[in-house]
Amino acid sequence: MSAEIRNNQELHRFELDAGGDLAVAYYTLSPGIATFTHTEVPYALQGQGIASRLIRGALEQVRAQGLKVIPRCSFVSAYIARHPELGDLLA
Numbered sequence: 001m002s003a004e005i006r007n008n009q010e011l012h013r014f015e016l017d018a019g020g021d022l023a024v025a026y027y028t029l030s031p032g033i034a035t036f037t038h039t040e041v042p043y044a045l046q047g048q049g050i051a052s053r054l055i056r057g058a059l060e061q062v063r064a065q066g067l068k069v070i071p072r073c074s075f076v077s078a079y080i081a082r083h084p085e086l087g088d089l090l091a
Contacts, residue, residue: 023054027071036071
């Protein structure tokens with residue numbers, strides 16, 4: 001799933017192209033930590049699971065890099081809370 005999620009390092013965000021619209025999850029990096037600050041999904045795409053797909057793929061990529069996560073974004077925080085298998089990512 002994470003292959004469709006792009007890490008746009010220049011803009012510090014993960015991106016998911018959803019039918020020509022772009023869903024994004026912004027982050028900042030510090031040594032060993034990715035801090036998710038905000039998730040945006042275009043209004044027309046809300047309620048379709050786009051944000052969940054985006055965050056799942058982003059977290060998979062973060063895990064593959066050996067980073068821990070600080071979820072400053074309420075959506076990311078709630079997503080991790082609903083998926084206890086991701087709890088080990090928390091810093």
